[in-house]
Amino acid sequence: MKADETRRRIVIAADRLFYEQGYENASFADFAQAVEISRGNFYYHFKTKDAVLAAVIEHRLDERKAMLRQWEQEDDNPASRIKSFINILIANQTKIMAFGCPVGTLCTELAKLDHALKSEAARLFTLFAEWLEQQFAELGCGDQASDLAMHLLMRSQGVASLANTFQDAKFVRREVDAMHQWLDQQTPSTTTKDMKRDQY
Amino acid sequence: MKADETRRRIVIAADRLFYEQGYENASFADFAQAVEISRGNFYYHFKTKDAVLAAVIEHRLDERKAMLRQWEQEDDNPASRIKSFINILIANQTKIMAFGCPVGTLCTELAKLDHALKSEAARLFTLFAEWLEQQFAELGCGDQASDLAMHLLMRSQGVASLANTFQDAKFVRREVDAMHQWLDQQTPSTTTKDMKRDQY
DNA sequence: AAAAAATTAGGACGTTTGCCCTAAACGAGA
DNA sequence: TCTCGTTTAGGGCAAACGTCCTAATTTTTT
Numbered sequence: 001m002k003a004d005e006t007r008r009r010i011v012i013a014a015d016r017l018f019y020e021q022g023y024e025n026a027s028f029a030d031f032a033q034a035v036e037i038s039r040g041n042f043y044y045h046f047k048t049k050d051a052v053l054a055a056v057i058e059h060r061l062d063e064r065k066a067m068l069r070q071w072e073q074e075d076d077n078p079a080s081r082i083k084s085f086i087n088i089l090i091a092n093q094t095k096i097m098a099f100g101c102p103v104g105t106l107c108t109e110l111a112k113l114d115h116a117l118k119s120e121a122a123r124l125f126t127l128f129a130e131w132l133e134q135q136f137a138e139l140g141c142g143d144q145a146s147d148l149a150m151h152l153l154m155r156s157q158g159v160a161s162l163a164n165t166f167q168d169a170k171f172v173r174r175e176v177d178a179m180h181q182w183l184d185q186q187t188p189s190t191t192t193k194d195m196k197r198d199q200y
Numbered sequence: 201m202k203a204d205e206t207r208r209r210i211v212i213a214a215d216r217l218f219y220e221q222g223y224e225n226a227s228f229a230d231f232a233q234a235v236e237i238s239r240g241n242f243y244y245h246f247k248t249k250d251a252v253l254a255a256v257i258e259h260r261l262d263e264r265k266a267m268l269r270q271w272e273q274e275d276d277n278p279a280s281r282i283k284s285f286i287n288i289l290i291a292n293q294t295k296i297m298a299f300g301c302p303v304g305t306l307c308t309e310l311a312k313l314d315h316a317l318k319s320e321a322a323r324l325f326t327l328f329a330e331w332l333e334q335q336f337a338e339l340g341c342g343d344q345a346s347d348l349a350m351h352l353l354m355r356s357q358g359v360a361s362l363a364n365t366f367q368d369a370k371f372v373r374r375e376v377d378a379m380h381q382w383l384d385q386q387t388p389s390t391t392t393k394d395m396k397r398d399q400y
Numbered sequence: 401a402a403a404a405a406a407t408t409a410g411g412a413c414g415t416t417t418g419c420c421c422t423a424a425a426c427g428a429g430a
Numbered sequence: 431t432c433t434c435g436t437t438t439a440g441g442g443c444a445a446a447c448g449t450c451c452t453a454a455t456t457t458t459t460t
Contacts, residue, residue, distance in 0.1 A: 002457095003407070022312040024224045028448065038409045040451085045407095049448065100308050107365045108300050108308065112222040122365050150362065150371055151378070158358025162350065165307045165322050171350055178351070206437080228418065238439045240421085245437095249418065401460100408455065416447070425438070430431100 007045045007055075009035050015056045019095075019102045023053065023109050050117065057120050060102070064124060068131050078135040079183060082152070085132065086179045089159055089172055097167050101160035103128075129153055141186060148186060155179055207245050207255075209235050215256045219295075219302045223253065223309050250317065257320050260302070264324060268331050278338040279383060282352070285332065286379045289359055289372055297367050301360035303328075329353055341386060348386060355379055 013034035017026040028049065032042045046052045071084045089096065099105065103124045110118035132149035141148055159175045162168075213234035217226040228249065232242045246252045271284045289296065299305065303324045310318035332349035341348055359375045362368075 006407085020312065022224070022309065024222070025313060027446075029446080039449095040410060041408045043448095043450070047449080099312060104361050104365075105308055105312070108305055108361065109222065111364055112220065112299060112305070113225060125362070125365050147374060151375065154358035154362050154375060155355065156358070157361040158354035158356070161304050161308065161357040161361065162325070162354050164311050165304075165325050174347060175351065175354060202437090227416080229416085239419095240440060241438045243418095243420070247419080404457100404459070406455105406457065409453085411451090411453105413450070414448100417445080418443105419445105420443075421441090423439090426436080428433100428435090430433080 003045065006035070006037065006041075010037075010042065010045055010052070011055045011059050014052050015059055018053070018056055018106065020099050023106065023115075024113065050115075053115075053117055054120065057106075057117065057124070060124055061127065064127055068127070078138040079187065082132065082135050082139075082183055083180060085128070085152070086156070086176060086183070089156060089163075089176050093163070093169065093172055096160050097163050097169070097172075100164040101157060104157050104160060125153065136186070139187060152179065152183075155182075206235070206237065206241075210237075210242065210245055210252070211255045211259050214252050215259055218253070218256055218306065220299050223306065223315075224313065250315075253315075253317055254320065257306075257317065257324070260324055261327065264327055268327070278335040279387065282332065282335050282339075282383055283380060285328070285352070286356070286376055286383070289356060289363075289376050293363070293369065293372055296360050297363050297369070297372075300364040301357060304357045304360060325353065336386070339387060352379065352383075355382075 010031060014026070014031050017030050017034060021030070028039055028042060031052065032039045035042075046055070071081045075081050075084065095102075103121075107118065107121045107125065110121050129146075129149050132152055133145045136145035136148045139145075155175070156179075159172060163172050210231060214226070214231050217230050217234060221230070228239055228242060231252065232239045235242075246255070271281045275281050275284065295302075303321075307318065307321045307325065310321050329346075329349050332352055333345045336345035336348045339345075355375070356379075359372060363372045
């Protein structure tokens with residue numbers, strides 16, 4: 001088999017295993033077994049575990065960027081685009097209830113390990129934050145766009161965390177609905193001076 | 201030294217190490233070194249790592265219960281009590297930015313490991329959820345009390361998670377303020393039928 | 401078909417892990 | 431002072447970890 005293809009399969013398998021088992025708890029042996037290659041062969045493609053992690057983060061970044069681009073093409077309304085983001089919580093509900101948010105859990109674990117690549121992983125968050133900020137800006141939220149983006153990111157993280165702990169689908173549904181409602185209130189047309197206090 | 205005292209010191213050290221390094225990454229050797237006892241002596245007090253974890257969870261539960269009880273004594277106004285909860289994010293800001301939420305990160309890690317004690321750890325969340333629910337009930341939120349409690353818990357988790365990743369004190373400040381504002385809107389007197397849509 | 405390059409298999413390295421044992425040191429009561 | 435239960439020290443276990451090497455095999459090039 002071509003090296004590129006094997007490498008690609010390793011990255012995909014490692015991506016899944018890092019997500020399901022965590023970085024620390026996923027081992028070379030796990031990767032090799034998942035791709036059905038020998039450990040020695042594995043070493044041919046990746047010299048160190050950190051190199052695997054770097055490749056996985058890169059892969060996740062590419063996937064997310066592609067997803068954001070697709071949302072931009074599917075919908076030219078920034079509010080609808082943001083709703084696509086919110087709905088990830090529903091689309092990936094099963095996995096999130098089982099393993100949490102792939103981005104958040106990775107960043108948290110790397111922070112505890114004080115891992116060299118923790119800032120690389122944080123780029124996954126930054127990617128969403130900046131994209132959301134742009135959508136809010138296009139929505140006309142002006143200098144609040146950045147804060148609103150972080151607020152939404154915060155809520156999706158919180159929901160993912162509690163969904164994971166409590167395995168409560170109704171809770172997820174409720175909070176997703178609330179996020180949609182909240183978003184509807186952020187359109188400048190309805191954000192009168194009096195209602196500003198209700199922005200969160 | 202008395203066994204009780206040594207055991208207590210082990211639990212406190214393990215509590216800190218589990219928090220700062222994560223469950224998987226904290227080893228017997230780390231505990232023993234932190235308490236300055238030999239590994240053999242350590243084994244005298246705790247046979248398995250799981251036993252240490254169980255003791256740490258129990259210890260954390262006791263601490264949190266004591267904290268909640270103190271808030272109840274300090275303040276007989278349920279809204280003020282809830283504000284005490286929100287302000288943990290400020291009080292523990294430094295640690296949270298470095299290591300995340302002690303409860304949330306533990307639950308997330310144990311979920312990924314599919315650890316036998318993950319439901320025990322979840323009791324830490326349940327403790328806060330039920331306490332918050334009671335405060336909201338006393339506030340007169342009726343059948344919404346439970347949802348509001350989960351919503352607040354969700355937000356504190358989300359803030360802790362992003363605070364950990366982005367190390368942004370201003371973000372924390374902003375979201376804590378928003379949570380206080382949100383809380384003020386949950387008093388039934390201001391929750392007219394028209395404003396119900398703004399509840400989150 | 402032969403030679404060269406790319407890919408694979410399998411084992412072995414030194415370390416660290418959680419766990420366990422034995423024997424020595426300690427401390428309180430007889 | 432002697433005894434006996436409690437606490438400690440230190441070593442050692444098998445397994446798993448990340449890493450590395452060499453030799454065999456497959457694929458590509460000539």
